[in-house]
Amino acid sequence: MKKATIKRILAGACAVAVAVLAPLSTSAAERSYSYIYDYWGDVQDAxxxxxCSKVFTSSELGLDVMLKxxxxxxxxxxKIYICDTGNNRIIEINRPTPQTLEVERIIDSFKGADNNTFVSPSDIQISDEGNxxxxxxxxxxxxxxxxxLNYIMEFTKPNDKTLDPALVFQPTKLSIDSAERVYCVxxxxxxxxxxxxxxxxxxxFVGATPVTYDWTDYIWKKFATQEQRALMQNFVPTQYDNLYMDHEGFIYAVTGSGDSQDIKNGSVxxxxxxxxxxxxxxxxxGEWPIIGDLYMGNGGGYEGASYFTDVTCFDNDIYVCLDKNRxxxxxYDDQGNMVIAFGGNGNMDGYFRRPVAIDHMxxxxxxxxxxxxxxTLFTPTEFGQQIYEAIDQFDKGFYEESEQSWRQVMALDGNYDLAYIGIGRALLRQKDYKGAMEYFELKYDDENYSKAYKQYRKQWVEDHxxxxxxxxxxxxxxxxGIERYKKIKWEIEKAELDELKRNGG
Known part of the structure; x- marks a missing residue:
């Protein structure tokens, strides 16, 4: 009886433990999908x-010929435009509701040219005029x-003497400005x-990347034979992988090429x-370089640095980079601080096998x-919406409202560094310099702390x-005054002494 009773007690205790810990485990699993890096470079779940609101496959889109x-x-x-590269066509899609995509037309040819079909189209852009x-x-x-779909013109291989005559022109990515000037990779x-x-x-050519090299390799190359130089790595600029033009006409360009160590130490x-x-x-x-993951081990079968294959930028200057490696x-925000990181490789919704392009609506x-x-469609959660609202309010000059929004973000995640920095920046604009200093100090933001301290010191002097x-x-x-008093007193005493002497005192 005693053994049976003990077993029942242990079984009950295990059941209670499972019931209590299971929600915690689920919560941790959900939070680990998103993360940031703190001041010390440690991963902090967020x-x-x-x-992930929905994944639209070929079947979901109602396509008879599957995407390839x-x-x-x-x-x-x-509207969303997809370059269905393997099928040599463009898919034009409309979004009538937040959770619905409908194919409007399939573009596989055009009018006005002899060669009026596509071969491996890899990117598409639409101008303000609709071209x-x-x-x-x-x-x-x-x-x-x-x-x-009437042919207007085409852009072909650049007439540049520095290019190899045998080079086949293969434009892969492009962007256009308001004047319909074309920039391409x-x-x-x-x-x-x-x-x-x-x-x-x-x-x-615009924006060639700086050439990086090791001085020892450079010196050695000077003294190496022709055969040895042929085997050594050439010092050439890195090629871009993709580009995006923001609403102000600035071009965000990304590259995944480069040695992992060079990327980590910031030389690339x-x-x-x-x-x-x-x-x-x-x-x-930001506290850390804009390179994606700081740790480049080979966990999960993936190694090396993050490989940014595309980028998009919101109107508030937050830009999102897509890593096809992991x-x-x-x-990242306009100061280079990481706002959030999320996603991963896998077969579940919200994960990828080989992501290649990103854009936003x-x-x-x-x-x-x-x-x-x-x-895959991602929509902001309450946490994400609060972050964007706080940033938008700050950009519009609503600093008190931005402060309150950041406090709501902090209520959702007390370890979120940007919330402290955001409150500090909002207080700084409200001229509460001492309060701003306190929040900057909490997250070791030396640069903003110095700005707040300088203004606080100036304000203190003005107030006092x-x-x-x-x-x-x-x-x-x-x-x-004391010196003057002493001098007058001495003169009086001297005069009194002189008077006494004259009177025979």
Whole structure:
């Protein structure tokens, strides 16, 4: 009886433990999908800023011919364009409701040219006038069509003497500005982005990446034989993988190429923000470099640095980079701080096998998977919406509202560094410099702390200027007064002594 009783007690205790711990385990599993890096470089689980709302496969889209190795995805208004590369066609999709996608038309040919079909189209962009630009990779051209699919013109291999005459022009990714100037990434061209004027004239290369090399290799190469030099690595710029033009006309360009160690130590910038001159103006004030994952081990069968294959940017200057190595998305703010990281490789919804393209509609994210031949829709959670609201309010000058929104973010995750920094920045703009200093100090934000301290010191001087003047005057006048008093007293005493002497005293 005693043994049976003990067994029942132990079984009951185990059942209670399972019931209590199971929700905790589930919660931890859910939170580990999203994370950030703290000041010390440690991974901190974070609430999900995005949730996988739906995955649209070929069947979901109602396609008779399944997608095959799609490479490009572009969002324009409420429309989504997919480059179905393996089937040599473009899919135009409408989004009538938040959870619905409908195919509007399939574009596999156009009018007005002899060669009026595509071969391995890999990217597409739509201008403000509605003209369609297609990277027709297999046909070695960039096509420009009107909205009714009439041929307008094409952009071909640049007429540049520095290019190898045998090089086959293969444009893979492109972007266009408001004047319909074309910027493209082409395989085998590492001189930067290829730029064309709106009339098709080649305008040069933009934003070539800096060449990195080791000085010992450089010196050794000077003394090496021709055969030895042929076996050594050449010092050449890194080729871009993709680009995105934001609402202000700046180009975000990403590359996954480069040695993992060079990427980790910051000698290779895998994300660049190019102005009209091709100069990199990306702000990198974050605690860690903008490289995706900081740790590059071989866990789960994947090794090396994050490989950024695409990027998109919201109107509030938060940009999201797509890592095709580990299937993750990394969002950064305009200062270079990591906002959130989420995703991974796998077969479940919200995970990927080989993500190749990303774009956004408002704050919703669409990710195209080449192997799954599917589009994954991510929508912001309450946590993500609060972050975006706080940033938007700050950008619009509503600093008190931004502070309150950041406090709501902090209530959802007390370890979220950006919430503390966001509150500090909002207080800084409200001229509560002492309060701002406290929040910056909590998250070791030295740069912003210095700004707040400088203003706090200035404000303190202005608020206490009268007292300061009084103290300064007192410091100088009191000794003078004492000295003057002593002198007068001495003169009086001397006069009295002289008087006594004259009177025979």
């Amino acid at each position: 609430p999900n800023a995005y949730t 190795s799609p490479q490009g995805l572009t969002v324009v208004g409420q 369609i630009f297609i990277a027709d990779t297999g046909n070695a051209r960039i096509l420009k069509l009107d909205k009714d 082409a395989s085998g061209i590492n001189k930067g982005l290829v730029k064309y004027e709106d009339d098709g004239t080649f305008a040069g 910038d895998v994300v660049r923000k190019l102005n009209l001159m091709g100069s990199d103006i990306l702000v990198r004030n 299937g993750r998305l990394f969002a 408002d704050y919703d994210l669409f990710v195209l998977d080449e192997l799954d031949c599917a589009i 200027i009268v007292q300061i003047v009084i103290v300064i005057l007192a410091i100088f006048l009191i000794p003078l």
